[in-house]
Amino acid sequence: MKAAAIRRWGDATEFQIVEVPLPDLGDEDILVKVTCAGINPADWKMRAGFLSDAFLNTAFPLVLGLDAAGVVVAVGDNAGEFTKGQRVVCGNNLFQGKPGTYAEYLAVDKRKVTLIPEHVGFETAAAIPTAGVTAWQALFAKDKGALKSGQTVLINGAAGGLGSFAVQFAKWAGADVATTSSNANLDYLTSLGADLPIDYKTQDIRDEIFKWAPQGLDLIVDAVSGGSLGDAFALLRPGGKLISIATLDVDGDVQRDTAEAKKRGVVKIFALLNDEQMGEDLKAIVALMASSELVSPPIKSFQFDQIVEAHEEIEGGHVRGKLVLNIAGDHS
Ligand SMILES: NC(=O)c1ccc[n+]([C@@H]2O[C@H](COP(=O)([O-])OP(=O)(O)OC[C@H]3O[C@@H](n4cnc5c(N)ncnc54)[C@H](OP(=O)(O)O)[C@@H]3O)[C@@H](O)[C@H]2O)c1
CATH class of the missing domain: 3.90.180.10 (Medium-chain alcohol dehydrogenases, catalytic domain)
Known part of the structure; x- marks a missing residue:
């Protein structure tokens, strides 16, 4: 072949x-x-x-x-x-x-x-597979985001493959969704349902988040990392979760960051795609597409x-x- x-x-x-x-x-x-x-x-x-x-x-x-x-x-x-x-x-x-x-x-x-x-x-x-299933698991898996209706979530890196799915999944689940992207993608993210599209190049992410969610966020799905959110823990409410999608550098020292999060009263979870049973998550995602709930x-x-x-x-x-x-x- x-x-x-x-x-x-x-x-x-x-x-x-x-x-x-x-x-x-x-x-x-x-x-x-x-x-x-x-x-x-x-x-x-x-x-x-x-x-x-x-x-x-x-x-x-x-x-x-x-x-x-x-x-x-x-x-x-x-x-x-x-x-x-x-x-x-x-x-x-x-x-x-x-x-x-x-x-x-x-x-x-x-x-x-x-x-x-x-x-x-x-x-x-x-x-769909890698981007869609990683987004699905980050938001919904019990040992990851476990997102519930009415919660606030920030998708960092929302205009890419993973983010485009994550924004829509979070809206479908009844969450309020903030996003980061450059200016060129703000309208795109609004079209996907983002409630608060933030331009990471010209706006202060922390200021925008606290104007929108004064108690802090329930959840962050970070698909950019590398320090792009500054002090990401400070954006969360007490008990809030940061799901860090592992990129090249795994965004830090797993043990140190997990302990630091605990000290700050929040949770940091390093998320990798679990593909062993990915057919099941894929089935749920393509069903949403077939019913036009997902574009x-x-x-x-x-x-x-x-x-x-x-x-x-x-x-x-x-x-x-x-x-x-x-x-x-x-x-x-
Ligand atoms: N470990 C795993 O299991 C796993 C699985 C899937 C993905 N990943 C990782 O997750 C990351 C995202 O994946 P992807 O498929 O979504 O990648 P992608 O499609 O290449 O993401 C591109 C997007 O990133 C945005 N972006 C770049 N810098 C940004 C910043 N500083 N702030 C906000 N947005 C920014 C860009 O928006 P602008 O053009 O507007 O800047 C662009 O739309 C990658 O590093 C990938 O390797 C890991």
């Missing part, structure tokens, strides 16, 4: 479209003919070698990519309800040593897959051989919505 692969860690120009063997199909795997693959910031971080520890057992050429949408072409003996011909959206088995989603075919564990509803297209679906983030699509441009753009850090790679077939 054809795949976009790298032969060593490096910049975006390391990608080449190469022939690689079809992935092995495990007993509980599904083989998907990939129509579209989603692109995430984690992909460029892996490509550059920042997450190379996770690939200790992987040989080059390495096929990256975390998210896919396509059609089932084969199923393992214990692949549950899935059958050939179904349209599916899914995660990957990259960290289990299988090729990622930037390829014509993908073998993926059945627990990371769900069916795509009739009126949802492949591009739209491929944009797709704007998608910029790239042809398979434009992988270098796509990676340069995601690495720039200012995508609105999502980037998707069109690999084969009809993407609608």
Whole structure:
């Protein structure tokens, strides 16, 4: 099969479209003919070698990519309800040593897959898994945000992939939502339902938050970190939670920050996507899309051989919505 692969860690120009063997199909795997693959910031971080520890057992050429949408072409003996011909959206088995989603075919564990509803297209679906499920878990998982109706939440980094989902999920759950973005994305975030869109370049985030929520916030989902909120704990009410979406530097020392939060009367939780059962969260998310309670983030699509441009753009850090790679077939 054809795949976009790298032969060593490096910049975006390391990608080449190469022939690689079809992935092995495990007993509980599904083989998907990939129509579209989603692109995430984690992909460029892996490509550059920042997450190379996770690939200790992987040989080059390495096929990256975390998210896919396509059609089932084969199923393992214990692949549950899935059958050939179904349209599916899914995660990957990259960290289990299988090729990622930037390829014509993908073998993926059945627990990371769900069916795509009739009126949802492949591009739209491929944009969901990593960004959508991470946002869903950060807001709603009992050991993370556990967000309730009527609470106040700030989404830091709201105009990107994760943020575009998080804003809508939080509104759907009945929360009041503040967001950060540059000026160019304020109207976009209002269109997604943001109650308080803050321009992080020209406004004082703390002043704006306390004018809006004088007691402090119930929850922050921080998808930027790196000190971008200043003293983030000071934005929370007593007992409020900061969910830090792990970025490159994991935004600090986990033990020290957790203890410091406790001392300040708030909670800091470092959140990583848990993809073991991501099919279940994906199912809930695509159902919201099918019922028009969730709109797709704007998608910029790239042809398979434009992988270098796509990676340069995601690495720039200012995508609105999502980037998707069109690999084969009809993407609608
Ligand atoms: N650990 C995990 O499991 C996990 C899972 C998913 C994502 N992540 C991480 O979460 C982060 C966000 O992911 P993503 O998919 O949403 O990325 P993304 O789509 O690349 O995010 C781009 C957005 O970030 C905004 N932004 C940049 N600097 C900002 C700042 N200082 N304040 C507010 N907004 C800012 C930009 O808005 P403007 O253009 O308006 O500045 C842009 O819309 C990434 O670092 C990613 O690696 C981690």
